[in-house]
Amino acid sequence: MILLLGATGYIGNAFQEELEQRGENFHALSRTQLDYTHFEQLYPYLRKNKPSFIVNAAGYTGKPNVDACESAKADTLQGNALFPQVLASACAALDIPWGHVSSGCIFSGCQVETGQGWIVAKDMTDPEIRKIAKKSPARIRGFDETMTPNFSFRDQPCSFYSGTKALGEESIRGVGRNYIWRLRIPFDEQDNSRNYLSKIQRYAKVYDNFNSLSHRRDYVSACLDTWSQKIPFGTYNITNPGFVSTADVLKKIETILKPHRDFHFWENDSEFYSQAAVAPRSNCIMDTSKLLSAGIKMRSVDEALEQSLNQWQYEKS
Ligand SMILES: NC(=O)c1ccc[n+]([C@@H]2O[C@H](COP(=O)([O-])OP(=O)(O)OC[C@H]3O[C@@H](n4cnc5c(N)ncnc54)[C@H](OP(=O)(O)O)[C@@H]3O)[C@@H](O)[C@H]2O)c1
DSSP states (O other): OEEEEOTTSHHHHHHHHHHHHTTOOEEEEOTTTOOTTSHHHHHHHHHHHOOSEEEEOOOOOOSSSTHHHHTOHHHHHIIIIIHHHHHHHHHHHHTOOEEEEEEGGGOOBEEEEOSSSEEEEOOTTSHHHHHHHHHOGGGEEOBOTTSOOSSBTTBSSOOHHHHHHHHHHHHHTTSSSEEEEEEOSEEOSBOOTTOHHHHHHHOSSBOOOEEOOEEHHHHHHHHHHHHHTTOOSEEEEOSOSSOEEHHHHHHHHHHHTOOSSOOOBOSSHHHHHHHTOSSOOOOBOBOOHHHHHTTOOOOOHHHHHHHHHHTOBOOOO
16 A cells, blocks of 8 residues: 555645556545654554555645745744654654655756856856856756755755755655655646646746746656656656746747736846745756656656646636
């Protein structure tokens, strides 16, 4: 039996649907049934039920966005750093393999080829980096799994949320047998306040930057494939290969959905941060070579975006 934690959440729900579609024997456990975040409740439950694998889609995300984590620091720390450590300890003690939903938001920027080698560019609003990303995308690549997070408590500034996600990874890496599955800005075809494609259509003004993105169902499917295909445990960036600017995404929305509105951008970072955001935001590009060379298939970000918009299902009001 596969045990699914966090199935009541946005990502956990997609895991539940995918496990159902695959006909897997699984059990979704909520904190309302058993507070699995406490070792003294979790450990006896795991010892008794002996899951063959655990999917951890539980964690603390600020709502409507990461700014909410700045004023809920104890919950954020507990959900994203302390709880994964508890789960890692219990799984290691019982030798249960598991996967943890992490985030690409522990990085900022990309790698850029300067003519003298690759360097990390942390700020992709830099006009020179923007020019390279638009005109010579081959000179841009993402962060790979060997690289140390540069948007964390150890490499500030960072949001409190990102800091706790990086600490969560640190606290479980190499403890027993686990996968760290990095997700980045989930989207799909279902209009939802948590869907990136819905969010950008509802913002009064949009923040233009470059990012890697994860189609929600592609992501959970790839995560489950890491286990079913028995690829080596470890960290994997699970985004749709490639990167897009917010302006590129809006162009696709305008072409395919033809919304009855014009989109406007924040003039610059200082206007965005003075009027629309509290915590620093991560914008980053992820390298998916490790995942792809392990044999896990992911379609390109452009294909996933276009398919989502072509099959767009408006939320019922
Ligand atoms: N959504 C995103 O944009 C995004 C992006 C990158 C990474 N992630 C990561 O994906 C995971 C799931 O995110 P999500 O968007 O699905 O979140 P969500 O909708 O808020 O759901 C999270 C679920 O986790 C469980 N949970 C366990 N401990 C919790 C705690 N301390 N506080 C709140 N909930 C807790 C809850 O389920 P029960 O109470 O029913 O057990 C809850 O339904 C998180 O680790 C998040 O960091 C999300």
